[in-house]
Amino acid sequence: MDLNAEKVVVITGGASGIGRALADAFGRSGCKVVLADVQEDALAQAVDQLRSEDVDALGVRTDVSKLSDVEALAEQAVDRFGAVHVVCNNAGVAASGDPWSGPLETWEWTMGVNLWGVVYGVRTFLPHILAAGEGHIVNTASIAGLMPGFSAAYDASKHAVVALTENLYNTMQTAGLPIGVSCLCPAWVRTGIIDADRNWPSELGAAPTADIIQETMQGHVRRAIDEGMQPAAVADLVLGAINADRFWVFPHPDFVQLAMDRFHQIGAGHNPDPPENIPGMPPRSEIIAEVMAALEPATTPDPSGQAN
Numbered sequence: 001m002d003l004n005a006e007k008v009v010v011i012t013g014g015a016s017g018i019g020r021a022l023a024d025a026f027g028r029s030g031c032k033v034v035l036a037d038v039q040e041d042a043l044a045q046a047v048d049q050l051r052s053e054d055v056d057a058l059g060v061r062t063d064v065s066k067l068s069d070v071e072a073l074a075e076q077a078v079d080r081f082g083a084v085h086v087v088c089n090n091a092g093v094a095a096s097g098d099p100w101s102g103p104l105e106t107w108e109w110t111m112g113v114n115l116w117g118v119v120y121g122v123r124t125f126l127p128h129i130l131a132a133g134e135g136h137i138v139n140t141a142s143i144a145g146l147m148p149g150f151s152a153a154y155d156a157s158k159h160a161v162v163a164l165t166e167n168l169y170n171t172m173q174t175a176g177l178p179i180g181v182s183c184l185c186p187a188w189v190r191t192g193i194i195d196a197d198r199n200w201p202s203e204l205g206a207a208p209t210a211d212i213i214q215e216t217m218q219g220h221v222r223r224a225i226d227e228g229m230q231p232a233a234v235a236d237l238v239l240g241a242i243n244a245d246r247f248w249v250f251p252h253p254d255f256v257q258l259a260m261d262r263f264h265q266i267g268a269g270h271n272p273d274p275p276e277n278i279p280g281m282p283p284r285s286e287i288i289a290e291v292m293a294a295l296e297p298a299t300t301p302d303p304s305g306q307a308n
Ligand SMILES: NC(=O)c1ccc[n+]([C@@H]2O[C@H](COP(=O)([O-])OP(=O)(O)OC[C@H]3O[C@@H](n4cnc5c(N)ncnc54)[C@H](O)[C@@H]3O)[C@@H](O)[C@H]2O)c1
Pocket: 012, 013, 014, 015, 016, 017, 018, 019, 036, 037, 038, 039, 042, 062, 063, 064, 065, 090, 091, 092, 093, 113, 140, 141, 142, 143, 185, 186, 187, 188, 189, 190, 191, 192, 193, 194, 195, 196, 199, 225, 228
C-alpha cells in the first residue's frame, strides 16, 4: 500500500520508543498521524514535536487495555481525519514479579496491554479500515513470540499476538479483503521498555518488585537494550513491509535463527533446551551461576574467625 498524504495512521504506544519512531517515519511519508498513549506528558511532547515538523498529528490519551478507550480513540481519529487506513497496535509492557508465586496482577497487566490491547485494536479499527477501502494492520509482537525466554507472562502475551496476527492475515486473504497485515518481531531495541513499570496502573495496587532472578537478569537486559537497534531503523522496516505487503518484520535475523533452532528441537520431539548464547547477553551458564550465587544465603563474617 502506498503511504502518502491521503493516509491516516493510528499508533498505540506512540509516545516513546518504537511507536514514536513509527510516528516520525509515517510523518515523513506525509501521512496524518494519531498517537495513542497512556503516558500523557510524553504524548503531549511527541505531538508538539511532530507538529513543529509540519506533521498533521493528533494525540489521544488511551489505555489500550480498556475497550472503551480504544473505541473513543477510533471515534476521535475519524472525527478529526475522516478515515483510518493504518493501525499499529504497538503499545506493550514488561512487568516485574515472580510469575508463579508473585502477584497475579503481573499477568493481568501484561495480558491487558500486550494481548487485549491488540485484540481491541484489531476489532475496533477493522470496520474503519474496511470503510476506507484499503489499509494495513501492524501488530508489534516480539522475538519472544517465537522463542520463550524473557518472562512467562511477556512470552505468553507475545506468542498470542503472533498467533492472532497470523490468523488475521489468513482471514483477510481468504476473505479477499484489501487489508494487509504485518507482525513485527524485534529483539533488542533501544527504548524505555525496561522501565515499563513507570506506567503501572494504580488500580492494580502496588507495582510488583523484581524477584532475585529478575534482579540478576535486569542489568544484562538493560545493557542489551541500551546497545540495541535504533527504533528509527525498526520503523523503516515496518514502513517497508507495508509498502511491500510483507507479513513478517524481523529486525534481528540472528534471533530468527535461534527461533528456527527451537522449532527443529520441537519437530524432533526433544525437551526444551534454551540456547547457551543469546546475542547481547552473557552465556547462559554464566547467568545461571550468577543466579545461584544470588540465591545463596549471605555468609556474614564471624568476629571469632570461625565460619558460620
Ligand atoms: N524494546 C525492545 O527491545 C522490544 C523488543 C521486542 C518487542 N518490543 C515491543 O515493542 C513495543 C513498543 O515498546 P518499546 O520497546 O518502544 O517500549 P517503550 O516503553 O519505549 O514504549 C512503549 C509505549 O507504550 C506505552 N504504553 C504502555 N502501556 C500502555 C497502555 N496501557 N496503553 C497505551 N499505551 C501504553 C508507553 O507509555 C510507551 O510510550 C512493545 O509492544 C514491546 O513489547 C520491544
